[in-house]
Amino acid sequence: MLNVLMLGVGQCGNRILDAINKEAFGGGGASKLAKYYLRPKFPSRVETLAINTAINDLKELKFTTAKDRLHVPNLHGVGANRNVGKQAFMDNRDVIMGEIEKRGDFDVAFVITSTSGGTGSSFSPLLINELKRQYRNITVITIAVLPFREEGSIYLQNAAFSMRELMDVEAEGIILADNQYMKRFSGDIASAYDKINSMIAQRLLFLIESLDSEMLSVTDLGDFKTVMNGGLRIGTLGFYKADRKNPSVKDAIENSLKPGNLLYPANVTDDAARAMIIVQGSREHLDVDEITKEMEKLSSCAGHVFKGIVVKKGHPKVLSIFTLASAPELEAIYAQAARAMQDEKEKRVRARKQLDDAFAHIEDLEEIY
Amino acid sequence: MRQLIYLAVALLLIVTIAYAKDDEDQVTYSDFTLNIGDRIDIGDYRAELIEIQSVKDGIAVMRISKVNGALDEQRAFLQNSANNFQGGSDSGGITITVTDIFDDQSAKVRVEYKESLGTAKKRTSERPAAMLNVPILSVQKSFDKNHISVGDEVKVTITVKNIGTGRAQDIKAEDLPPLPEFSYVVGYPPKIKDALDPGESDSAVYVMNAVKEGSIRVPAIQVSYTDSKKNVKSNNSEPFNILINPKSKANLILTLRPSGPITVDGKGMLNVSLSNQGEASATKVKVEGDIKPSDGLVATGLDKSFFEILPGMKENYSIELSGKKPGNYTVTLRSSFFGGDGAMIQEGRTEVVVLDREYKYLYLLLIIPVIIIVAWMYKRYREYKY
Numbered sequence: 060m061l062n063v064l065m066l067g068v069g070q071c072g073n074r075i076l077d078a079i080n081k082e083a084f085g086g087g088g089a090s091k092l093a094k095y096y097l098r099p100k101f102p103s104r105v106e107t108l109a110i111n112t113a114i115n116d117l118k119e120l121k122f123t124t125a126k127d128r129l130h131v132p133n134l135h136g137v138g139a140n141r142n143v144g145k146q147a148f149m150d151n152r153d154v155i156m157g158e159i160e161k162r163g164d165f166d167v168a169f170v171i172t173s174t175s176g177g178t179g180s181s182f183s184p185l186l187i188n189e190l191k192r193q194y195r196n197i198t199v200i201t202i203a204v205l206p207f208r209e210e211g212s213i214y215l216q217n218a219a220f221s222m223r224e225l226m227d228v229e230a231e232g233i234i235l236a237d238n239q240y241m242k243r244f245s246g247d248i249a250s251a252y253d254k255i256n257s258m259i260a261q262r263l264l265f266l267i268e269s270l271d272s273e274m275l276s277v278t279d280l281g282d283f284k285t286v287m288n289g290g291l292r293i294g295t296l297g298f299y300k301a302d303r304k305n306p307s308v309k310d311a312i313e314n315s316l317k318p319g320n321l322l323y324p325a326n327v328t329d330d331a332a333r334a335m336i337i338v339q340g341s342r343e344h345l346d347v348d349e350i351t352k353e354m355e356k357l358s359s360c361a362g363h364v365f366k367g368i369v370v371k372k373g374h375p376k377v378l379s380i381f382t383l384a385s386a387p388e389l390e391a392i393y394a395q396a397a398r399a400m401q402d403e404k405e406k407r408v409r410a411r412k413q414l415d416d417a418f419a420h421i422e423d424l425e426e427i428y
Numbered sequence: 429m430r431q432l433i434y435l436a437v438a439l440l441l442i443v444t445i446a447y448a449k450d451d452e453d454q455v456t457y458s459d460f461t462l463n464i465g466d467r468i469d470i471g472d473y474r475a476e477l478i479e480i481q482s483v484k485d486g487i488a489v490m491r492i493s494k495v496n497g498a499l500d501e502q503r504a505f506l507q508n509s510a511n512n513f514q515g516g517s518d519s520g521g522i523t524i525t526v527t528d529i530f531d532d533q534s535a536k537v538r539v540e541y542k543e544s545l546g547t548a549k550k551r552t553s554e555r556p557a558a559m560l561n562v563p564i565l566s567v568q569k570s571f572d573k574n575h576i577s578v579g580d581e582v583k584v585t586i587t588v589k590n591i592g593t594g595r596a597q598d599i600k601a602e603d604l605p606p607l608p609e610f611s612y613v614v615g616y617p618p619k620i621k622d623a624l625d626p627g628e629s630d631s632a633v634y635v636m637n638a639v640k641e642g643s644i645r646v647p648a649i650q651v652s653y654t655d656s657k658k659n660v661k662s663n664n665s666e667p668f669n670i671l672i673n674p675k676s677k678a679n680l681i682l683t684l685r686p687s688g689p690i691t692v693d694g695k696g697m698l699n700v701s702l703s704n705q706g707e708a709s710a711t712k713v714k715v716e717g718d719i720k721p722s723d724g725l726v727a728t729g730l731d732k733s734f735f736e737i738l739p740g741m742k743e744n745y746s747i748e749l750s751g752k753k754p755g756n757y758t759v760t761l762r763s764s765f766f767g768g769d770g771a772m773i774q775e776g777r778t779e780v781v782v783l784d785r786e787y788k789y790l791y792l793l794l795i796i797p798v799i800i801i802v803a804w805m806y807k808r809y810r811e812y813k814y
Contacts, residue, residue: 094812095809096804096805121812122812124811125810125814126811128814
């Protein structure tokens with residue numbers, strides 16, 4: 060059994076972690092009261108911990124137990140200031156690591172964070188380093204959420220610097236989720252967030268369940284690490300669930316790779332470096348030949364494809380994990396961030412000049428009472 | 429004339445002297461109480477009481493003798509009849525009269541004699557008193573119970589014992605008159621042996637029934653008998669008072685005390701108490717009962733019988749009840765008995781309630797899960813409350 064640590068850092072990370080806990084109660088079908096009469100049902104031994112400097116963000120969580128919420132005392136958040144966030148982490152490192160240590164030893168840790176916020180984007184790189192230092196053999200995967208582009212220059216700036224730091228740490232890889240890309244799923248922002256959080260939660264739990272299952276065709280944590288080490292060590296997840304109308308496993312695999320079912324905009328055919336396809340479903344739906352053919356087809360464009368087949372009652376569900384050899388969208392983000400930073404800088408200079416000009420009016424004058 | 433006076437005086441003196449001489453030897457008498465063997469000495473005369481021949485007829489035998497042997501005569505003396513010896517007291521002899529006979533052993537004797545014979549003296553016999561054959565019967569009459577009520581049987585015991593020294597004969601017991609407050613059942617009049625030797629006793633028992641209440645004086649029984657000398661004697665018992673109460677009856681109180689309401693298929697007890705608060709025993713007591721309505725309540729040991737319940741005593745027993753159907757039931761017990769005035773019946777009843785089956789604590793089946801759920805939810809709430 061895998062020992063899994065899931066850390067939700069910052070407001071975004073906390074919300075996704077809460078969605079994971081909710082998913083453990085039965086997913087979207089679970090009522091708000093499910094936590095009162097059900098036990099969360101994780102596929103493996105999963106320990107969750109929501110970390111935040113803003114206590115109000117922690118209070119918003121609905122499906123995460125109080126003991127799994129760690130408030131890092133720093134007034135009320137770090138105000139999207141990564142420098143303040145880093146200082147807060149360093150000041151409270153022992154508390155944070157002690158809280159994690161209490162939860163035992165782990166095979167894999169998922170650090171779920173937004174790249175744009177204050178706490179998550181500043182804590183996560185430092186936290187990953189601490190995890191790697193404290194747990195020698197742990198596999199650390201970062202689930203990094205990219206911001207809406209219109210959220211503001213600071214968030215873009217934070218995303219740019221945070222991504223760079225996350226790339227520099229020793230984590231096994233980053234799985235990207237792009238809020239901008241996924242907001243098309245829902246009309247308003249609030250329900251888009253919920254949907255995105257739910258999608259990420261569902262896919263992560265599917266992944267954990269698959270890695271910890273008896274498979275017809277075996278994939279394991281080692282294979283997952285190999286996939287995540289491919290390309291830029293940046294990847295994303297695709298998911299598709301077939302239904303009664305179309306229970307074809309072939310279609311399910313193809314659909315899982317379509318941009319509409321990915322967390323981050325990518326062209327698998329062009330951008331994939333390594334991939335892992337995990338298929339779950341009833342035996343009658345799992346045509347191994349078809350699955351193999353699809354794998355072979357994917358292998359022709361992606362360097363290597365790991366195949367996992369889990370026999371479980373139901374229509375086929377497919378989770379595709381792949382790392383990218385190129386990430387053009389990231390470059391666009393960085394360009395936009397740079398522009399925003401430049402604009403911010405110019406605005407600041409202009410404002411300073413205007414202020415100085417204003418001050419010039421009272422230069423050489425004394426206050427008279 | 430003077431001479432005539434002297435002559436008259438002289439004659440008067442002569443007459444006076446002559447009379448004075450005559451007065452010096454006058455007849456006198458003495459009374460003595462003599463026991464048999466005692467004697468009276470007067471001059472040369474001796475008078476000895478030999479025996480009392482008949483107290484009833486007043487005849488005593490005395491022996492009269494003279495020292496010089498001129499007189500020695502044994503004669504039966506009739507009471508109060510003077511007997512002269514040697515001319516009697518007027519003639520220088522003695523006159524003896526038995527004035528009273530006290531009993532078989534003693535009598536009062538008067539002796540008349542001339543004073544010239546000296547003074548009469550009593551000489552007590554030095555012979556031991558001879559053992560006499562005198563029967564004495566003691567008589568007792570007794571009832572076998574002190575408290576008598578109308579209708580009670582009473583045993584009367586007559587006991588006659590010869591506590592004397594002689595044989596009593598011709599014994600007749602007379603227990604009259606028959607009392608009107610009693611009817612005489614058997615044994616009346618009492619019969620006692622005709623004769624009883626000394627120390628011997630006899631008794632007679634008769635049975636009578638008290639028929640009338642009131643305070644009565646029970647008369648003595650008189651026993652008459654004769655001794656060996658055919659002396660008729662009698663004795664009687666002491667009369668005594670006795671109270672005959674009104675006729676006593678048994679009063680059997682029947683008390684029923686159920687142990688409480690019974691549930692369907694539950695069991696209970698009905699405690700029955702038969703208390704005789706009357707004056708007479710209740711005999712042949714038979715208790716029978718019934719339950720109305722007849723179905724729905726089953727009683728075990730409803731019927732019971734007792735040979736006798738004494739006055740002031742109590743008999744208890746329990747009836748086991750078993751509830752079959754909810755409802756109110758009337759348990760009626762009837763006790764028939766003989767209680768001094770023929771057959772009697774007493775009745776007692778009580779209500780017994782059979783309740784619907786009580787599902788005790790059933791509400792806990794609802795409350796406990798609710799409490800558990802609430803506690804569980806509160807615990808979870810606390811787990812998730814931040």
